[in-house]
Amino acid sequence: MLGLGLNTPFRGIAGNPDRRGQAGATELQIMPWARQAGWYGVNSANVRGLEAERLNVAGLALGGKTELYFSRTNWLVGSDIYMNAFGIAQRVDESSVLALSVMSVDMGTIDITTVNNPDGGLGTYKPTIANLGLSYAKSFSNRIHGGATIRIVTEGTSDVNASGVAFDAGIQYITGPDDRIKFGISLRNVGTPISFSGDGLAARGVMQGSTVPLTLSQRSQTLEMPSLMNIGASYDFYLDENKTNRLTVAGNFTSNSFTNDQYGFGAEYAFGKMFAARAGYQFEDAGSDPEFTQNVYSGLSLGASVDAPFAGSNFGFDYAYRATSPFGGTHLIGVRYGL
Numbered sequence: 001m002l003g004l005g006l007n008t009p010f011r012g013i014a015g016n017p018d019r020r021g022q023a024g025a026t027e028l029q030i031m032p033w034a035r036q037a038g039w040y041g042v043n044s045a046n047v048r049g050l051e052a053e054r055l056n057v058a059g060l061a062l063g064g065k066t067e068l069y070f071s072r073t074n075w076l077v078g079s080d081i082y083m084n085a086f087g088i089a090q091r092v093d094e095s096s097v098l099a100l101s102v103m104s105v106d107m108g109t110i111d112i113t114t115v116n117n118p119d120g121g122l123g124t125y126k127p128t129i130a131n132l133g134l135s136y137a138k139s140f141s142n143r144i145h146g147g148a149t150i151r152i153v154t155e156g157t158s159d160v161n162a163s164g165v166a167f168d169a170g171i172q173y174i175t176g177p178d179d180r181i182k183f184g185i186s187l188r189n190v191g192t193p194i195s196f197s198g199d200g201l202a203a204r205g206v207m208q209g210s211t212v213p214l215t216l217s218q219r220s221q222t223l224e225m226p227s228l229m230n231i232g233a234s235y236d237f238y239l240d241e242n243k244t245n246r247l248t249v250a251g252n253f254t255s256n257s258f259t260n261d262q263y264g265f266g267a268e269y270a271f272g273k274m275f276a277a278r279a280g281y282q283f284e285d286a287g288s289d290p291e292f293t294q295n296v297y298s299g300l301s302l303g304a305s306v307d308a309p310f311a312g313s314n315f316g317f318d319y320a321y322r323a324t325s326p327f328g329g330t331h332l333i334g335v336r337y338g339l
Contacts, residue, residue: 023257024155024193024194031055033051033071033085034332035316035320035334036054038318038321040264040281042251043055043232043234045182046172049062050068050087056186057169058145059170061147063091064338065091066090066338068086068337070086074330076328077327083106084103087099087101097136099133100132100133102131102132104130107129128157133150134149134150145171147171151166155196159199160197161196162223164192164193166225182236184232190225190227191227201218201219204216226256226257231252232250234249245272248268249266262285262295263285264283274309277303277304298323305317316334318332
């Protein structure tokens with residue numbers, strides 16, 4: 001299996017023991033957008049714009065007229081794995097937005113080895129892991145917003161591959177004085193099982209007692225999509241009368257089908273539309289004991305954004321860091337353009 005599994009060796013009986021470690025395409029669980037990664041994506045109730053397509057697609061409806069976003073991830077420093085994500089969102093009318101996004105994983109080149117050549121010397125190969133998403137979101141009123149995403153997932157090498165389709169759906173509700181209170185719920189990565197096939201799973205040989213060569217094709221285990229559900233809430237504090245200084249606190253619960261459930265909370269401080277800083281913390285249902293945790297991320301995330309409004313448009317630069325154990329953490333940078 002080529003999926004980027006987030007699980008590490010574990011002991012204990014937390015989470016769903018019957019399905020643990022059986023998911024495929026686990027790269028769908030990774031947040032590729034730098035601004036959301038800066039506080040662990042805990043703001044499923046308050047996310048806005050293009051980056052909402054990976055957390056709660058309903059927030060896409062609250063974006064601007066046009067938005068472009070590129071983000072690059074140095075995933076688990078020391079693993080030499082990088083991720084690139086690009087998306088474009090376009091408002092089609094006053095209440096509806098369409099978006100297209102793509103994420104690819106660069107795992108570099110890997111030496112080809114065989115049983116008879118364990119040290120390589122046979123050349124190299126390069127795995128391909130990518131997914132393409134099409135999202136639609138609509139504002140049903142000033143308080144209720146919803147959306148859905150269909151995503152095509154592909155993984156493979158030159159002679160083995162797998163593909164599948166996953167669906168996301170979400171809703172956000174806004175209430176309270178000055179619309180300060182927000183709630184959100186999203187269901188992600190619900191889709192078709194995937195399995196690998198191709199010439200790489202075939203072997204040639206001769207049956208005992210025969211001289212006729214035969215090709216034996218092996219079957220890959222079927223893998224389920226890493227489905228999950230987010231339930232979140234947030235509250236906005238305005239620190240001055242002009243609402244220039246804003247502090248948002250958010251919390252999120254993630255129910256995972258194949259790993260431990262997760263709880264997260266975070267805060268974002270924004271000064272006008274020019275600067276924002278954020279921090280988050282996430283922990284698993286199993287507690288903080290590393291012997292029982294299944295996620296490589298160790299809890300803390302930090303991020304910041306700088307925006308430069310210009311002639312009715314906006315350029316933004318984002319950075320995020322998430323601590324991991326082991327490896328040296330995950331770094332993300334993002335560039336945004338919006339109208």
